[in-house]
Amino acid sequence: MGVQFNHPWLLLLLIPLAAFMLYAYKSDFRLSGARKTGAVTFRSVILLLLVLALSGLQSYTVLEQKKVVYVVDRSASMPEAGQAEDWMQKSAGAKKEKDAVGVVSSSLQASYEQKLLNRLPDPFRLNAAGNPDFTNLESGLMLAGNLLDGRSDSRIVLISDGKENVGSMLAAGRMLKDRGIPVDVLPSPSRQIKDVSVEEVIVPHKLYQAESFSIEVLVRSTYKGRGELRLYEDSREIGRETVDIAAGENRFAVKALAKKTGLHRYRAEIFMNGDSQSANNAGYAFTRVDGPPKVLIVEGKKGTSGNIAAALSSGLVQYEIMPSPALLPSELAKYAAYDSIVFNNVSGDQVGERRMEMIEQAVKSYGIGFMMVGGEESFGMGGYFKTPIERALPVSMELEGKRQIPSLGLILVIDRSGSMSGDKMEMAKEAAIRTVEMLRSKDTVGVLAFDTNNWWVVPPMRLDNKKQEVIDEIQSIQSDGGTDIYPAAASAVEEMLKIQAQRKHIILMTDGQSAGNGGYGPLLDQMNDAKITMSTVAVGGDADVNLLQTLAEGAKGRFYMAQDETTIPAIFSREAAMISKSYIVDKPFVPAMQEPGDWRKLFEGGVPQIYGYVATTPKPSAQTVLASPEPDPLLARWQYGSGRTVAWTSDMMGKWSKDWVAWPAFSNVLTQMVKWTFPQFSASPYDVKTQVEGNKVRFEVSAVAGTGPEQLQAMVTGDQLQPVKTDLVQESPGTYSGEMTVDQPGSFLLTLEDGGGKSVAMPTGLIVPYSPEYRIETGDADQELKRLAEMTGGRVLSWDRPEELFAAAPRPSRQLHDLGHALLAAALILWVADIAVRRLALPWGRLGALLAAALRRRPQPAGGAEAPDAGLGRLAARKQRAAAFYGGGSAAPPPEPAQPQARAGKPEAGAERPASEARPAAQSHAGARGRKAARPPAAGPGKPAAAEPKPPQDERSAAMDRLLAARKRNPR
The missing domain is CATH 3.40.50.410 (von Willebrand factor, type A domain)
Incomplete structure (x- = not known):
């Protein structure tokens, strides 16, 4: 333990301060005596504490x-x-x-x-x-x-x-x-392992259609051998070569041809015997091929897009037909290869929620166009209610209050067994919630959850104004237990028989095998007699597909196989729409122009008759070009984010639009609809370069024209569909830079936006390669x-x-303890005491005497005996009383009242004095009687009282001195 000073030279201030306090003490201080001494002492200590605090006084302990x-x-x-x-x-x-x-x-x-x-x-x-x-x-x-x-x-x-x-x-x-x-x-x-990796893939930043180019691949290996190099454009293999690989760097160049327009991702993969790590075997690069726009046509049913394809061919628009929605890309970057996407009578359960989100993001953020063509499996009939596709379209699937729709009784039977935990259960609840939101107040709904037992989450009830209450109950479903289908189906049918509705329907969903084997034949007969229909949904490959198909066919419903649980909400929405059958308007009419805008010239000569369409509701900011007499939109369009979308609610296969597809102007009208959705920039006005370093991506953007807006943002979206915006700093006119952080590798789409959030450039690709942890190191770490x-x-x-x-x-090290706060606190307390001494007029002498007496006082000895100091105090008090009794002057205290005298030689009754004290007192009284000093006569009326004779002062003092001496000789 010790002390030290941070600024020891400040201790020199104590010399002048000491001289000043000495001068103050000796000078006229306006105080005197103890007050002066106390004030000077307090101030001296205060100044000492302040100097110690300023000098940084610290105590320390030595730590080991x-x-x-x-x-x-x-x-x-x-x-x-x-x-x-x-x-x-x-x-x-x-x-x-x-x-x-x-x-x-x-x-x-x-x-x-x-x-x-x-x-x-x-x-x-x-x-x-x-x-x-x-x-x-x-x-x-x-x-x-x-x-x-x-x-x-x-x-x-x-x-x-x-x-x-x-x-x-x-x-x-x-x-x-x-x-x-x-x-x-x-x-x-x-780790010393055999490893070969693709370090880099280089392609030209921009190509033209039919242009020949080279794909350069850098391969690094830790050992020598022969391998196979494969090249892919998007998901299509375009080349395969056997190459000799040496230890270290190897560079290869492969010729390729830019056949298709749009943004393309190229992938290079290396395969080699003995390679023990596959995470670094692939590399990627993006390029854009300029040329005529390209359209992707997605068919709900294969071979139904002939009319659309013929119309686009006549308008010199390139297209690609995808025969099944299941083939839609699962990576956002691949949608950038197209200028527009057309859904031809595609149902939502074939697409899935995730692909819908990608298409919506491609339209909203990257300017890719979208058009939906109607049919019996499109719009509301396709289960698009409250989906990402509906958000992008200019029409909604809600028909509340538009027309007379038959009352509906609907019971949802949902498997809540343990195998439904996680995303399956969440998607099932979301499906049930969307279905309830589609229903009207006069409809009746019930929700039955089952495992090995049944649980009525929502007993069958008329909705009225209770939608939110029903939704809250659905949210409470938790997965647990086994699976037994028959008791749940029988309970649902039993309750459905009690419901009064024009149409009655049950949706049964499960992902497992039923534990029981109930007799479904009588149950299906009962449903057919009561005109109750039932559709079934099998979730995943473990479901009892045969049983569910049999139930759906026997109950005149539909069977759905949901390999992807994200399609469940679309299936439920589609079922709710199909039961009402009110979405399809099946009657001929001639469309009327409502807000044609720049399309007015397309329809000025008149339009053919339409024989049916799927009813929808236009959104407030949408532009309804053609409408039905209801009025419902037949053709509507709007701007959605950076892209444009079009809704054609009739079909293009000829069932409802046979006069349209035979109309001479049909090819031109359809081509103009699709072209209107194309991105609003034919070429990018900016040159974008990216560089990846660790988990950082640096952007360098330059305007082709040399100037650009004051504010520019880079928006990057990956396969997780979470856009990240990065502000770009303008370093000089038309030159921008910025940086963003990424935490995982992958392919990303990149576009530029101005300060208003509008896209100002064609989307381009960004590759964050595999983790640098898997790179083959060349330096000495x-x-x-x-x-x-x-x-x-x-x-x-x-x-x-x-x-x-x-x-x-x-x-050894010192652990310091700062004493500055403690010194300042002590100085503050002493400063208050100094003020009290100097400013308060108190009897300081008396207070000091009382304090000294309190300090001298000792506790009483055990046994009740009084301390010697207390006895001396009583003797002094008696001395004062005796002096007063014998005329000790006016300053003496008045005599105490007379006490009854005890017999000679005996103490007074009840006296608590010790015997040693009683003897001198008795002797004193005896001496007084021996002198026979008579009291003066009492004063009579008109006579002054005679003064008592006063004994000599030395005699009284001698008596008291003898008493005190006796007391000291015999202490107790």
Whole structure:
């Protein structure tokens, strides 16, 4: 324990202050006596405390303790964590009891495994979760530094292979060096494996249709051999070659032809015997092929798009027909290969929620056009209610209040067994909620959940104004138990017989096999007699498909096979729409122009008759070009984000539009509809370059015209469909730059927006390659670790000698305690006391005497005997009373009342005086009687009282002195 000063030279202020206080004491201080002494003392101490506080007085204790924080690299390039865990356990076992250890895990982000404690758990395991696709040692070192305060012998132990790809550990080392924290390194051995990787794929940034070009591929390998190089355009293989690969870098060039227009992704893959790591075997690149626009036609039923294809061919518009919605791309970047997408009578359950979201994002953010052509499986009949496709269309599927629709009784029978947990259950609840939202107030709905038992989530009830109440009950369904279908189906039929509705329908959904084997024949007969229909939905391949198909056919319903659970909401919506049958308006009419705009010339000569369509409702901001007498929109369009969409609610196969497809102007009208949806920019006015470094993507954008808007943003969307916007900084007129962070590899679409959120360039592609953890390193990472240790004064530790970490004696260090606040608080208290002494007019002398008396007072001895000081005090009091009795002057206190006299030689009754005190008192009274001093006569009327004779002063004093001496000789 000791003290020290941060600014000891300030102690010199005590010399002039001491001289000043001495001068103040000797001068006229306007105070005197004890008040003057007290005031000068208080002020002297206050000034002393202030000088000590200014000089930085601190106390300290000497510490001999080690604090060590392990930083463990948890990236994918590191071997299994067991070796590091064992080494830490052994090294911590050699520490002293006072030493403390902590553990930090580091991958893309660092996290605490254990804060500073006096031991590691046995056994110790690394449990913190992180992203192993990146190595950020800087983050781990800085987090470890936050655990160390620098007051002890502190150090960090870094266990890593040194292959960092995010941040800089040397930058963190410089900051730790300034804080006096050394970093010991324990180099982890690199995994020695046979590995071949595709490091880079290079294609021209821009191509023209039918242009020949080369695809350059950089391959790196750790061993020599023969492999096969495959090349793909989008998902189509365009080349395959056998190549000889040497250890190190290998470059190959493959010729290709730009056949199709649009944005294309090229993929190169390498295959080689002996390769032990496949994560780095593929590389990607994007390019745009300029040429005529291209349209993707998606068919609900194969071979039904002949009229559309013929019309586009006559308008010189390129197209591609996709015979099944199941073939739609599952990656957002692939939709950028088309200028517009046409759905021809496609039902929503064939598309799925995720693909719908991709199409909506492609339209809204990247300007790709979309058109929906009607039919019996499109719009509301296709189950698009409240889907992403409905959000993009200019019409909605809601028909509330438009026409007389038959009352509907609907019961949803939902499997809630344990196998339905997770996304299946969530999609089932979403499907039920959407179905309830489609129903009207006069409809009746019930929801039955089943496992091995039945549970009426919502007993059959008329909706009225209870939609939200029903939705809240549906949200409460939880998955658990087994599967038994028959009791649930029988219970639903039993309740349906009690419902009064014009149309009655049951939707049964399950993903499992039924435990029971009930007699379904009588149940189906009962349903047919009561005109109750039932559709069934099999979720996944484990469902009892045969049973569900039989039930749907026997109950005159439909069977759906939902391999993708995201299609369940569309299936339920479609079923609810098909039961009402009110969506289809099957009667001839001649469409009327309503808001044709720039399409007026297309219809000025008149339009053919239409024989049917699917009813929809136009959205408030949509433009209804042609309408029916209802009025319902037949042709509507609008701007949705950066793209445009068109809705044609009749068909184009000839069933409802036979006069239209035979109309001479049909090809031109349809071509103009599709062309209107094309992106609004034919060529990109900006040159966009991207560079990926670790988990950072840097953008460099330059305007072709040399100037651009003040504000520009880059919007990047990946397969997760979560757009990320990055503000671009204008470095000079028409030149912009920016940076964004990515946490996973993949293909991304990139477009530019102005300050108003409008797209100003054609979408382009962005590739974030596989994790840099899987790259084949060419440098010496161990040298970087050694540089870190040398910079900070650390050591290079050995895997064979873990005890070396705590072998050296701890470096003594001081733990400082700042006394500044305590000194200032004491000075403040003394300052208040100084004011009180100088300003308050109090009897300071009397208060001091009382304080001194209180300090001198002692506690009474055991047994009730009085202390000697108390006895002397009573003798002094008696002396005063005796002096008053014998005429001791006016200043003496008045005599006490006369007490009854006891017999001679005996103490007074009830007296509590000791015997030694009683004897002198008796002798004094006897002496007084021997002198026979008679009292003066009492004063009569008109006569003054005679004055009492006063005994001589020396006689009284001698008597009292004798009494006090006797008391001192016989203390008790």
